[in-house]
Amino acid sequence: MQEELRTEPKLKSKTESQLTVLKLGGSVITKKDEPMTPNLKVMQRLAKEIADASVEHMIIVHGGGSFGHPLAKQYKIKEGYKDPTQIEGFLKTHQAMLELNKLVVDALIRHNIPAFSISPSSCVVTKGSRIQIFYDSTLTRLLNTGFVPVLFGDAVLDNNTGFNILSGDQLIATLAIRFKADKIILGVDVDGLYTADPKTNARANLMPHITLPNLKTLMHNIEEAKVTDVTGGMLGKISELIPAINADIKTFIVNASKEANVYKALKGEKVAGTLIEKE
Numbered sequence: 001m002q003e004e005l006r007t008e009p010k011l012k013s014k015t016e017s018q019l020t021v022l023k024l025g026g027s028v029i030t031k032k033d034e035p036m037t038p039n040l041k042v043m044q045r046l047a048k049e050i051a052d053a054s055v056e057h058m059i060i061v062h063g064g065g066s067f068g069h070p071l072a073k074q075y076k077i078k079e080g081y082k083d084p085t086q087i088e089g090f091l092k093t094h095q096a097m098l099e100l101n102k103l104v105v106d107a108l109i110r111h112n113i114p115a116f117s118i119s120p121s122s123c124v125v126t127k128g129s130r131i132q133i134f135y136d137s138t139l140t141r142l143l144n145t146g147f148v149p150v151l152f153g154d155a156v157l158d159n160n161t162g163f164n165i166l167s168g169d170q171l172i173a174t175l176a177i178r179f180k181a182d183k184i185i186l187g188v189d190v191d192g193l194y195t196a197d198p199k200t201n202a203r204a205n206l207m208p209h210i211t212l213p214n215l216k217t218l219m220h221n222i223e224e225a226k227v228t229d230v231t232g233g234m235l236g237k238i239s240e241l242i243p244a245i246n247a248d249i250k251t252f253i254v255n256a257s258k259e260a261n262v263y264k265a266l267k268g269e270k271v272a273g274t275l276i277e278k279e
């Protein structure tokens, strides 16, 4: 049952402060191996950390985890519209993401964050899986009024293939560039960027700071996640962020499964993770 709101969310008028784009990874806010299972405890903790950090100007994007990914994979949504049976899968994937998004937004509002949901499928059209059209006037107005827009990886329409899966990672890079963000914080379920997959390789080393040229040379060492993740796990995430890093937007990868990391990253406090900078 839906809990009562503790207090009313308060709008902060837009200041000159820089924009932060925060991604909450699907594997953090859901139980990745249990279909359609949210991690409500973690969601509440993260909502509290975000509220405590008191960031004035922010966009939040979350991933699909065990809500979007299994359905997207089952119905081959990323391969585009080839068969009418996929229509059901396209709808189910979007509905699953709406369900997850409601839980995230409810948790944020309960912690007084003026969170407002925006479905990417209603304002984005891709072409060959890349964002081609982005109707951003609602988002702009929300930001200027002091709301915190909350978007998510979604099943979207595609001008080449009919439909497609838009990852939250492509979305954060696009949003960060378009709205001239100061920084991106990527909250994932590992401590940062490793030389190999730390879940399967004991010799994987954490990289606390890397530059874009280093990243490009290291990319082939990053192993793709071995779990159900149609957007390519860590490799997919980082490659999607390259345009934003190239636009001089600092990108910080932190383990959002560990308490206080997102709070510290938002406050600019010292925290274990990987900082990626242009140079």
Ligand code: IP8
Pocket (backbone or CB within 6 Å): 026, 062, 063, 064, 065, 068, 069, 072, 093, 097, 152, 153, 154, 155, 165, 166, 167, 168, 169, 230, 231
């Ligand atoms: O978890 C994909 O978003 P991501 C969302 O950010 C769906 O890659 C619908 C699978």
